[in-house]
Amino acid sequence: MKNKHLTLLIIIFFSVFCFAQQDKDDNTMLPVSDKLKDITADNYVDRMFKAVKHYDKEPRYFIRPVQNNCVFEILVNDILVHKEYTVEVLGSPKSINHAILQSGPQTVTVRMYPLGDAIKRAYGTEKTITTLLPTTEMNISVVKYEAFNISQNLDDEIVVKEHRSPTKEGSDEFLGASLPYYEYSFTFIAEVPYNIQGWREGQDLMKLDKDSLEAQVLSYYNQMKTVYLTKDEDALARTNFGEFLIIAQTDFYNKKDIQEAWDEIRGNLYKRNMDFQPFENYVMNFYGNGKIVALRHPSIEPIDSRLRGESAFWFKYETGTRIRAFFSSINLYLPKGDSLENLRRVE
Numbered sequence: 289m290k291n292k293h294l295t296l297l298i299i300i301f302f303s304v305f306c307f308a309q310q311d312k313d314d315n316t317m318l319p320v321s322d323k324l325k326d327i328t329a330d331n332y333v334d335r336m337f338k339a340v341k342h343y344d345k346e347p348r349y350f351i352r353p354v355q356n357n358c359v360f361e362i363l364v365n366d367i368l369v370h371k372e373y374t375v376e377v378l379g380s381p382k383s384i385n386h387a388i389l390q391s392g393p394q395t396v397t398v399r400m401y402p403l404g405d406a407i408k409r410a411y412g413t414e415k416t417i418t419t420l421l422p423t424t425e426m427n428i429s430v431v432k433y434e435a436f437n438i439s440q441n442l443d444d445e446i447v448v449k450e451h452r453s454p455t456k457e458g459s460d461e462f463l464g465a466s467l468p469y470y471e472y473s474f475t476f477i478a479e480v481p482y483n484i485q486g487w488r489e490g491q492d493l494m495k496l497d498k499d500s501l502e503a504q505v506l507s508y509y510n511q512m513k514t515v516y517l518t519k520d521e522d523a524l525a526r527t528n529f530g531e532f533l534i535i536a537q538t539d540f541y542n543k544k545d546i547q548e549a550w551d552e553i554r555g556n557l558y559k560r561n562m563d564f565q566p567f568e569n570y571v572m573n574f575y576g577n578g579k580i581v582a583l584r585h586p587s588i589e590p591i592d593s594r595l596r597g598e599s600a601f602w603f604k605y606e607t608g609t610r611i612r613a614f615f616s617s618i619n620l621y622l623p624k625g626d627s628l629e630n631l632r633r634v635e
Contacts, residue, residue, distance in 0.1 A: 318511055318527050319632035321623075327529045329521035332550055333421070336544045343481040346540040348436035349388060349448070350381035351396070356425040359406055361399040361587060361597065364388065366380045366577050371587075371597050375403070375410050381431060385538040388635055389484045393475045398426055398453065400470045404589040419625055424462040426453040430476045437540060449476040470586070486534055487634050490579035490621035496628065502572055504631045505581055508620060509601050513564055528553060530635025531619065559605035559614060570600035577618065580634060582619045 320327075352364060353370065354377060361371045364387035372378065378413060388394055403417040430449040451474045454463040464470030492502060503520060515523045532553070536546055569591070570583040583600035585591060594613070602615040622631050 318508065318523065318629045320526050321530070321635055322634075324526055324529050324635065327522075327526045329525045329554060331526040332529065333543065333547050336533060336536055336541075336546045336550075340536050340546070341482065342437075342540060345435040345481070346437040346443040346482055347413060347478075348433045348539070349384050349394075349478055350431050350433075351384055352381045352429040352431065352521070353398075353425045355376055356423065357403060357421045358400045358424045358426065359403060360401065360426060362428070363397040363399070363575070365395055366397065366575050367580075368575060373401075373406065373587075373596050375406050375614060383539065384430075385480070386409060386535045388478050388480055388538060389488060389534075390482070390487045391479045392477065394478045395473055395475050396428065396430070396451070397471065397473045398428065399587070400424065400426060400453070400464065401588060402468060405593070409593065419466050419468055420464045422461045422545065424453070424465065424470075426449070432478075448478075449474070458580075475542060480538070482537055484534060487576045487621045489624055490576070490634075491624055491626075492578040493581045493622060494574055494578040498572070500628060501581065501631075502544045504628050505572070505583060505620060506567060509567055509583065512601065512618060516557055516562065517564075521554055521557065522558060524554065525550075527633050530556040531633050536635070556614060556616070559603075559607075562603045563605065564603040567600050569595075576621070579584055580619045580621050581631075582617060584617075 309571070351362060351364075351370065353360065353372075355372065359373045359423075362369055362382075364384045367387035367389050369384045370382045386443050400420060402419050404422075405416050407414040408416065410576065428449075428451050429447060430451075432446045432448050433444055434446065435444075453470075454472060455461055456463055456465075462470075509518050512527070514520075515527070532549065535541075536549075539545075541549070567583065569585060571586050573582050574580065575582065585595040585598050585599045585600060589596070599617045600614045602613055604611050604613055608611075619634050620631050621634050
């Protein structure tokens with residue numbers, strides 16, 4: 289009888305162990321390219337440092353947007369680089385190198401939205417504004433430092449392009465006045481020492497069946513949620529590596545930069561009392577000319593202003609006596625020739 293009980297316990301133990309191991313494998317084997325399958329939390333920094341190339345001149349590009357009577361989003365090469373849904377003006381220029389994969393023409397797209405309740409929230413006055421105004425305006429400067437690795441002195445800043453939102457012919461009145469949304473684009477020329485494939489060779493996800501694509505994105509998001517809940521550092525390192533390498537290369541990170549960034553990324557796994565929120569009330573957004581998909585909360589009102597334009601992948605956590613929110617943008621693409629099950633983070 290004792291032997292029978294012992295045999296049963298052994299069977300139960302190995303069944304639980306195998307089930308747990310299978311769960312672990314499912315959680316950590318999110319799709320990545322073969323070159324990233326051996327990335328771990330321990331070798332992440334060294335591998336990243338070896339992959340980043342450095343040059344005598346390491347040019348950096350920035351934008352300085354100044355808005356009037358609108359809120360907005362700015363994309364470079366159809367990659368979201370900045371969003372502002374309040375009346376605050378950007379204090380420091382915003383780096384855009386991570387959206388520049390090669391030298392040549394670069395496209396800046398500006399999406400303009402009415403003020404809505406922005407003034408009301410800021411000053412407790414004014415009514416809700418639902419359309420763009422005749423005085424609405426965006427002024428954008430694209431600036432460059434030819435050798436950001438050598439000098440970051442303001443005197444070394446080169447203005448590459450200055451652009452003002454379009455006006456009606458023969459007047460200063462905004463062309464999109466009275467509209468609930470307005471979008472326009474302009475281009476500038478960038479010269480960078482690298483040439484990165486990134487998402488450019490991905491499939492056009494806008495041509496895929498929308499329901500199947502959405503289901504696969506949700507599956508990925510749910511598996512990534514498990515990565516956070518199980519504190520799986522290796523899975524986070526493996527799935528994050530390719531996308532972060534683009535940032536590290538285009539911004540020419542040194543080893544200290546990489547280490548500090550990885551410490552922050554890994555530290556997000558250990559935020560106290562994570563409370564993941566449901567994947568709901570989102571829209572499926574496409575970036576990179578249809579090569580990238582992400583779930584985000586809508587960019588337009590009326591929604592909770594705290595969620596506006598933020599990633600649908602988010603959780604609440606505790607810090608001291610306060611509850612805060614953490615949002616993680618999870619951008620996915622599908623390499624040419626791969627089936628939808630291989631949808632993965634940008635590499």
